[in-house]
Amino acid sequence: MPKARTSKRELEICERLRIAREFLGIAQTSCADQIGVQRGTLANYEIGRTPIKHEIGLRFCHQLIVSEEWLATGKVDSMLASAKLHGVKIGPKDTALNTIFIQQSMDLISEPICRRIPPGMLFSEAYDKFLRPDMPSLPKSFSMSLGLSIPRMILRRATSIS
Numbered sequence: 001m002p003k004a005r006t007s008k009r010e011l012e013i014c015e016r017l018r019i020a021r022e023f024l025g026i027a028q029t030s031c032a033d034q035i036g037v038q039r040g041t042l043a044n045y046e047i048g049r050t051p052i053k054h055e056i057g058l059r060f061c062h063q064l065i066v067s068e069e070w071l072a073t074g075k076v077d078s079m080l081a082s083a084k085l086h087g088v089k090i091g092p093k094d095t096a097l098n099t100i101f102i103q104q105s106m107d108l109i110s111e112p113i114c115r116r117i118p119p120g121m122l123f124s125e126a127y128d129k130f131l132r133p134d135m136p137s138l139p140k141s142f143s144m145s146l147g148l149s150i151p152r153m154i155l156r157r158a159t160s161i162s
Contacts, residue, residue: 012074013052013124014046014048015046016070017057018045018047020066021064028042031064035060036059037056051122051124054114055120056123057071057072058109058123062108062109069135072127072131111134113130113134116130
């Protein structure tokens with residue numbers, strides 16, 4: 001029986017995983033160690049041979065401080081909306097702020113909702129079904145719980161991820 005092809009969306013997620021790892025300057029072996037997989041498994045994710053399961057996607061975002069929303073969709077809409085809500089003016093070419101938002105993680109792996117995600121579910125499916133509905137409220141709830149008037153961000157560096 002022929003193996004099913006990886007969907008366009010899954011390939012895009014795999015590509016963003018590779019882009020983030022390379023941008024952060026982390027070798028495949030080191031990254032694989034940090035997220036608890038073999039280097040060959042990570043290589044298979046990065047070339048789109050194997051779609052990313054939710055456990056790996058969340059672990060990657062948590063360990064390397066990468067936006068779960070960005071990994072799943074290529075966008076940072078929830079952080080942009082929260083920033084605007086807090087009066088931060090963002091221009092269409094404000095790549096520095098977008099980079100900051102890409103290089104933050106909501107640490108969704110520790111959210112109670114993640115315990116309801118069935119083991120082995122694809123990252124894209126888990127994001128759409130369980131995580132996406134809460135994304136617009138998370139930046140606000142994190143900033144409020146920390147007593148801040150800005151979105152919660154964990155900074156890495158001031159260059160951009162394409």
